[in-house]
Every structure is written in structure tokens, then in C-alpha cells.
Amino acid sequence: MTIAFPKPDEAVLARRREIVEGLGRLVAPEALIISEDERRAFETDGLTAYRQMPLAVVLPSSTQEVSAILRFCNERGVKVVPRGAGTSLCGGAIPQEDAIVLGVAKMNRILDLNFENRTAKVQSGITNLGISQAVSHEGFFYAPDPSSQLACTIAGNIAMNSGGAHCLKYGVTTNNLLGVTMVLLDGTVVEIGGDHLDSAGYDLLGLICGSEGQLGVVTEATVRILRAAEGARPALLGFEKVEDAGACVAAIIGAGIIPVALEYMDKPAIQICEAFAHAGYPLDVEAMLIIEVEGSDQEIDDMLRRIVAIAEPFKPKTMKVSQSEAESAAIWKGRKSAFGATGRVADYICMDGTIPTGQLPHVLNRIDEIVKSYGLGVANVFHAGDGNLHPLVMFNTNVPGEMEKAEKAGEDILRLCVEVGGCLTGEHGVGIEKRDLMTYQFNAADLEQQMRVRGVFDPRWLLNPAKVFPLEGRLAA
């Protein structure tokens, strides 16, 4: 447990009763959660090793209620931690004792679907998958597909600029967002963008995406929906050497092919996922690629033939093209359950750095060395097309000191990602988890410019204040 929380503001804690009463005047009784038992459900998110009990939890039902709550908190200097579904892997939604949690999950309606303009307007508490489900009858879908898509909200996706396995072709949240209704800390409601491309003026939509709940609370969003391809089919390629898998990826892209997904798994990951999903993964290879292409049957056949021909010189030990829907589903089930399946065999922390893909063999070797030096194991799954790594550093919580070792190993891995030209986080966000590592990637001028922009929206550090920026060296307004 190496990540510190700021010391709670005693004055705010002392006023808890008054604050709760005040909130009670703004929302219906069932929207305010006060009892310790019920608040406990909100004390952590996907980063479950860290927990903090919030002052209260409020679950508004409208933009107007969100506005009233934020204005109230701003006037009284009460901190606010916004929350979607609480699936953040970096602790982006972990509360603090002197803050209220403002959850948007009750605001989960579809407001408008427009298939001609290819847009969906939704309340921000709708789940990611909920959007795709609402438009699938017309053959459409919402493209960013984080693994947590069943549960995670579009509000959280916007806050973290979430990605997914198919962003090589379709981009991440920021590339699929057209407009938002956002409530500022002082209660002002702003409309940014709309149902057209490229919002006017400064690109505030781009700034809000990935701002981790520090600039305001998004209550409604207009996103692009896309017509799904006629079909999609993956192929599995297994290699004896990591270098061969890396070179094969480079050769495919070099040949002008951008697969819709290009996923990499190393031997430990293959074994863990195969044991769980029985996907038919090869167990005798060091590295495996899942390459998915889209189109008509004829187009898919053509593309997979090209890919197989490109792969030949790298001597794949296994080459298997999915022959049926069931086989495709099994192949994806294995990959998508990587986190859950790993959780069955060990405790783990999931890293999320990105590296230039040319550095892949070097980085994988170094990750292995780093993790071994702490006496731990690692399984690697990642998005090979864009270099977004997810090393799962495995440990045993019951062995004293192991979690701290895993955290240290994770830090070393992220430092390595930055050293080779990459970044600390590709899609999970900074949250509390990587907050203190920001200085690896940014110098003081870089961080200060970001903090000055943050200060335009929240000069007193009331919105999700313990996140993203190191606690030391923060700029006051």
C-alpha cells in the first residue's frame, strides 16, 4: 500500500451532518446514501486494494440536480468525486473521506437515435454496451469497446478516454464523441459540440476526454454510431520466438493491412486463458497473435490469405483461421477473459503502458527480467497494433510484502515504457495509481501547463482532487 491519500479536511468532516442535510434538500431521499453499510459499496473501484469511505454518496437523476449538487459543494468547499460504474483500473473513482461521491449511473436513458446522421444522444450513465444494444437492430454499433463494456458508463469512458481491442481501426472515445452537456463546478451547464463534426472554437471536447473527472461532470453525450461490418473473423498465429511475432506485426502493417484487431499474448497468458476458455490456443508457443479482419466472406478470405502469406517467412508454428462463429467467439472469449482468468490463479496488478511497437522484443525481455528480480511472475496480453501493453504482474496477497513488490515491479515497467519512447498509460488512465509517476513522463513545465488548464475549471482543487497530478508541487489558482 504505497499510494498516499491527502489528509482529510477536518473542518469538512466536522460539518458532515450539515452537508448531508443540505444535499438532502437537493435530491429525492432514495438518491442520497448516508449509512455506512450502503456507502461501503462506493469505497473503491476496479483498483480494489485501495479503499476510502466517502462522506456521502448522491445519485442524481437530471442535469439540473447535478448542477444543484455541484453548486452546493462549490459554495461550501466540499470535494466531489464523480463516478460512473466504478470500473476504473487506476483508482480514478476512489473516494476520499472528506468528499462526496456523485454517481451518474441513474441517468441511463437513450435520448435520441439518428441513423441517417449516425449519432446517438444518451444520458451519461448508460453503459457502453447499452449504446450498441440500442442500435444493433439497425446493424449499428458504438465502436470503443473496453473489456468492461458490460458495466462501464459512457461518462466514465469520456473521463478516461477509453479504448478497447478494436481501436486500431475505429479509434478511442475522443475520436467518437461529437458533443456533451457538462456541468461545471459552479453549477453552470455548458453545451459543447453537438451533432456535427469538429466542435467550434478551442477543442474542449478533446480536452474533456481523458480529463478524469477533474473539469466537470458530463450528464449527456452525443456519440457517433457506425454501421457494423458484414462479418469479422479472427486468425491465430503462434510463434516460437517473441521477435518473430513482433516482426510479423510490422510486416502486416507494412503491407498496407490494418486489421480491425491485432492482439498479442505471451506463453503464460496463453496457458492461463486456455485453461479458462478452452479456445484452442497453442500451448507450445512463446507468443501468439489474434488477428481479426472484417468485411464480406469473400473479403475476409482474401485478407486472411494475404496475412497468412505475409506470416510464412516468420515460421509460425501454428496458423489457424477461424471456421465458424463458435470458433471466433471462443478465440475472443480467451482474450477477453485474460484479466478474469488470471485472477483465478493469482492476485495481480494490471499495467497499461504504451511503447513504440518496434521496441517490443526488448521491452518484453526487460519486463521478464524486472518481474523476476522481484521474485514474481508475469503474463503479457496487449494490443500489438498500437503498442498498448497489459503486463499482469502476479503475486500472492497473503504473502506479506508481495503486493508492494508487485507495485514496485509495475513502476519499473512503466518507467521502462517511458524510457523507450512510450507513455505511462494507454487507456486505463492515471487515477491514483500512476499519479506519483507522472514526473517520469513530464517535466515541471509540462505538468504546470496541464495544471493551469485544470485551474480554469476548478481553481480550488475540489473535483476529483487526489488524482492524476502528484500531491507535491501542485499549482494553486
Next chain:
Amino acid sequence: MTTHTPRDEQDASTIISEAASKGTLLSLAGQGTKATMGRPNQTDASISSSALSGITLYEPAELVISARSGTPVSEVVRTLAAKGQELPFEPMDYRPLLGARGEPTIGAVAAMNISGPRRIMAGAARDSLIGVRFVNGRGEAVKSGGRVMKNVTGLDLVKLMAGSWGTLGFLTEVTFKVLPKAERMATLVIRGLKDSKAIDALSQALGSPFDVTGAAHIPARDRQGASTLIRLEGFSVSVDYRLNELRRLLKRFGPSDILEGKGAQALWQSVRDATILTEQNDRAVWRVSTAPTKGPDFTARVAQSLDAQWFYDWGGGLLWISTPLEGDAGASALREATREFGGHATLVRAPAEIRSAVDVFEPQADALMTLTRGIKTSFDPNGILNPGRMYAGV
């Protein structure tokens, strides 16, 4: 007027620090090919990226290119083409429209978020821009993003720099995500459609699973009939298949031709560069982004009070409208239409007197303007970088 041409980031930092301490107002430019765009402003000196040139990193297998901000776009395009790649967003060349000379720079493509027809499929310049280095109005060298295409570390200042027209910082280096160039391009042309019918056809095409990469409609003008253009790009077999499927899908809109080769390329270039409108140089040109299905109503409304001409890109969502150079060059009619239909309008071409007298960019709601001013101050507290180029006082 002094023109500074810094040789490196450190140089730029020194020049801007000094300007900040003396309150010297600076115009930011590459080679000045778009100097006649935006609000005219009064400055004391200018700073140009013309000496900051050259590609600093190109990894074809990683789909990434970095260049110093003053690098000509043509050099970037040539370098990518040699490896069979391209800038996905197909940046427009404003020179023909503006009658400008010189080499447009890659820094301006980032600073003005300049895209073209493929924006509907591949995103805008800002979607491919993954890293920037710039000097802010305090003279500090700042970086944001990097060279990897998935990066959510900290606030995304890259997006703020894209489309800020040099009002927030002086870009010194930009990094873009690139894509392979398609093996083949083919365009389906349907003739004689009225605007609303044409936009309907484009919506059908864009709502199909066939990855349309260009969707434009050119209404009838002079002696030429209307043409509706739908572009497909990809491997040859795939293009053949998709052309057939699209033809079948759009059958009810009438017969269609297929256009390929140099002629088709030239046609898309004239859509990209809006040269379809430039035959008459004595007219103002507006660029409007709105929801595609509202495009025809938008133009019809504008035409009620103005002698307007127009064509549509982005499936109907991007309108290029020319208006007579009289009075406000149509500003009040355009603004009324954006209020009614949503979206925003920018006055791209007009003499300085008109650009001084009317809002060049879409006026924003008060709360957004407050944020805009705050952001400007957070980058440039003394207001020395391209002051007033977008909005008065910003």
C-alpha cells in the same frame, strides 16, 4: 516589422520570453499561406517556423511520423508516399481558394486542424495528431502526447493545440499517426439529384457496411448537372465488391457511373480544396459544419436572403457556401441558420475590412467564452500570441 525565425525550440523560447516581458504582440506563421484567414489583428512582430524544418522521425511499421513545425506539407506527403503511406485525414490545401503562394507547413495543419473529405471515415487532423511540442506565451517549452497512438497520460493538450490557430502556443514539432495508402480508389457518381435526395443517398452509403471514404454532392451549376460522389478505397477485389453492393443499395436514386484514375483524383482534390467554388474570386467563402441531414435545409434558408452557391462534403455535414462580397458577406444570414440548425460557420475568404467587421468564427455561448478566455490566459497570460485571431481579446 521584425520577423523572428527561430532555429530551434530553445531559440523560440528565448524570443517568446522576451516578447512576454516587453508585451510585444506576436503574429505566428509558417510560410504565411493562410495569412488572410481569421480575424485581422495588430501585432508588433512575427515569429515564423520557416527555419524549423525537417522530418525528425518516421517509422512506417509503427505508422508514425514526426516533423518540425515548419516542414512543408508536400515533404511530409512525399516521404510517406515513398513508403506507400499517407496522412489519413487528407489535409486541404487552402492556396487555390485564397490565391496564396508559398508552401503550407505541417505545423499549420495541426494548428488549424485542417482535414479533407476522408475526415468522415478517418477522423480530422486532430484525431491523427498524437504529439506536440510548443512554446507557450510564457516562453516555456511544453510537450504533450508523444509518438505512440494510445496515450491517456494527463490532460490532452494536443487537442487544445489543434485548432487553436496559434493563440495558445508556437508549435515546434508535431507527430501524426499515419495509414497505408489504399491500393485502389473508385468513385460512384450519381447524376441529377436534388440536394435533399442526394444527401439521402449519401446517408444510405455512409450507413452501409462498405467503409465509404468520401461522400460529396455538387449541385447543378452553369451548364453542368448535379453530381453525387461516393468514394471507396481499399484492395482492388474489395473495391470491386463494394462498388457492386453500393450500386445495388442505391439503385432507387438512378443509374450511376464509376470514375477512376486521374480524373477522379482531380475531382476529389477540387472537393478537398473547395475549388469548385473559386471560379468567381469576387465572392466570400464560408465553411459550415452541421448535421448531414440538416445541410439542405441550411443552404435553402441561406438562399432565401442571399445569392448563395454551395456544395456539400462529409455526407452533407460540411457546407462550402459562397456569398456576394456586399455588406456583411452574408454573416447575419449564416449565423441565423447556425442558430436554427446547429453547427458552426467560419468566414474563410473575405477582404480584411469584412473580416474585421463581422465574427469570422461562430460566436460562442457566454459560459464557453469564459472558459475560452481562461484557457487562453493559462497558456498566454500576457496575451501576446496571435491576439484576437479567433475572438476579440483571446
